Amino acid sequence: xxxxxxxYKLRPLGWEKDADEERIHTTSLDYLAAMxxxxxxxxxxxxxxxxxxxxxxxKAGLERTLSQCLHLVGRLEKNDDDDDHSFVKRKxxxxxFLVEYWDxxxxxxxxxxLEQVHFATKNLGDTVRFSTPGMExxxxxxxxxxxxxxxxxxxxxxxxxxxxxxxNHHHYCQxxxxxxxxxxxLAGNCAAAMNGTAPPPWDPAAITDGKRFTANLASxxxxxxxxxxxxxxxxxxxxxxxxxxPRSKAEELKKLAMPTDPSKQWISTYDxxxxxxxxxxxxHRRGLYGSRDEDAPLLAEAIxxxxxxxxxxxxxxxxxxxxxxxxxxxSLPEQLTTAQVAETAPLYELAAKIRTMTQSMTQxxxxxxxxxxxxxxxxxCLFTRVNSFPPLTIVTTDWREAExxxxxxxxGRPRAYRHLFxxxxxxxxxxxxxxxxxxxxxxxxxxFALSLENEILDAFLKDPKFKKYFEFRGxxxxxK
Numbered sequence: 306x307x308x309x310x311x312x313y314k315l316r317p318l319g320w321e322k323d324a325d326e327e328r329i330h331t332t333s334l335d336y337l338a339a340m341x342x343x344x345x346x347x348x349x350x351x352x353x354x355x356x357x358x359x360x361x362x363x364k365a366g367l368e369r370t371l372s373q374c375l376h377l378v379g380r381l382e383k384n385d386d387d388d389d390h391s392f393v394k395r396k397x398x399x400x401x402f403l404v405e406y407w408d409x410x411x412x413x414x415x416x417x418x419l420e421q422v423h424f425a426t427k428n429l430g431d432t433v434r435f436s437t438p439g440m441e442x443x444x445x446x447x448x449x450x451x452x453x454x455x456x457x458x459x460x461x462x463x464x465x466x467x468x469x470x471x472x473n474h475h476h477y478c479q480x481x482x483x484x485x486x487x488x489x490x491l492a493g494n495c496a497a498a499m500n501g502t503a504p505p506p507w508d509p510a511a512i513t514d515g516k517r518f519t520a521n522l523a524s525x526x527x528x529x530x531x532x533x534x535x536x537x538x539x540x541x542x543x544x545x546x547x548x549x550x551p552r553s554k555a556e557e558l559k560k561l562a563m564p565t566d567p568s569k570q571w572i573s574t575y576d577x578x579x580x581x582x583x584x585x586x587x588x589h590r591r592g593l594y595g596s597r598d599e600d601a602p603l604l605a606e607a608i609x610x611x612x613x614x615x616x617x618x619x620x621x622x623x624x625x626x627x628x629x630x631x632x633x634x635x636s637l638p639e640q641l642t643t644a645q646v647a648e649t650a651p652l653y654e655l656a657a658k659i660r661t662m663t664q665s666m667t668q669x670x671x672x673x674x675x676x677x678x679x680x681x682x683x684x685x686c687l688f689t690r691v692n693s694f695p696p697l698t699i700v701t702t703d704w705r706e707a708e709x710x711x712x713x714x715x716x717g718r719p720r721a722y723r724h725l726f727x728x729x730x731x732x733x734x735x736x737x738x739x740x741x742x743x744x745x746x747x748x749x750x751x752x753f754a755l756s757l758e759n760e761i762l763d764a765f766l767k768d769p770k771f772k773k774y775f776e777f778r779g780x781x782x783x784x785k
Contacts, residue, residue, distance in 0.1 A: 326394070343474055347472070363402070423778040423779055490505060545754050549775065587643060608632050617668065705736055736752075
């Protein structure tokens with residue numbers, strides 16, 4: 306238990322002049338997000354004497370940020386004039402900000418202890434206690450939009466030698482890049498409060514650009530959607546393992562996965578390491594699940610449409626809504642079989658398939674998807690559930706562009722961030738950005754959190770190919 310708790314009800318800066326009610330319509334893409342609360346934990350090194358100033362800076366920074374990011378204030382509510390929902394902010398709405406002090410808790414590690422174990426989340430013990438009560442991650446009925454879920458809350462957890470700052474929000478509010486842009490805006494607003502300087506600029510289009518992804522069809526033109534996804538019954542107990550790919554090893558791996566014929570398709574570092582992980586995971590899972598060689602294992606990847614000039618015109622630079630869609634190997638004209646992925650196809654062929662998947666996510670593809678989503682009457686059935694897919698599936702989400710450690714909050718720059726999962730989400734592969742203050746210095750590369758079945762975990766970590774390129778760094782979540 307914390308030895309001290311403070312509770313604040315924050316209002317957006319200038320709330321006295323706000324309208325009695327403000328509504329921001331959901332986009333069709335919001336409904337593709339997982340129906341969960343997200344729980345991002347940001348780590349800072351701090352002296353104990355700085356704590357009072359940090360609390361005041363966070364309060365002031367949050368008040369200004371909430372006056373800008375209006376989709377984080379209030380609740381999700383059903384619309385009266387269509388079949389969708391809106392983020393509804395009322396003039397008297399507040400947002401919870403909790404501050405807890407864990408100095409005397411013997412089971413809460415210090416900042417130094419956490420840094421030594423690469424901020425692997427398992428070392429925190431029960432992660433639920435560090436989130437706002439009721440807003441920890443997980444698929445649960447309270448997150449359904451018809452239940453009017455609260456949109457966000459924040460919690461500062463002071464530990465010995467540092468701060469664990471947790472940002473909770475409903476996933477319908479924003480994806481990973483939406484979250485990191487709100488965190489970056491908060492950093493600038495906190496620094497301004499801390500230093501008495503001007504806050505960073507703000508463009509309301511970071512929220513309002515979502516209108517172009519909003520459906521507008523009459524209910525009579527719509528149809529019923531599919532049955533909501535549930536956890537696949539054949540999945541076996543899994544843990545989430547944390548590992549690292551040094552930059553030098555990434556270069557070696559990319560060379561290994563490059564085609565010998567220069568006329569063939571170029572591949573990226575992402576293609577190379579994803580191809581190897583797809584191969585290794587499939588190799589160890591195939592026996593566990595008794596997969597047939599001719600089966601086609603599923604690989605899916607969340608594609609961020611902000612990048613690579615995918616949209617014309619582009620959205621606002623700090624766009625904070627959901628703007629992702631999934632590419633899947635099942636959509637390829639020629640799918641790879643289990644045998645090919647696990648061993649027989651050259652690594653380049655796997656990497657080339659991944660490159661083709663990524664490049665298939667174009668503006669016309671997104672517009673076609675939006676047209677399909679528009680005709681669904683109750684879009685709450687469309688949410689993504691990663692563990693609803695069959696065994697041998699990998700769903701990747703690449704967070705490397707969502708770096709935060711170059712942004713100064715006024716009381717310091719983040720040393721790392723993690724997502725607090727109280728339960729393992731099977732089939733998931735998270736790719737974290739490199740940590741600027743990581744132990745390998747210039748050779749520090751991306752980190753990975755991979756959900757893997759307990760029965761094959763030891764064999765996977767001891768696999769010579771894994772050990773040649775990757776460095777095991779602990780567990781995000783370990784189950785028995």
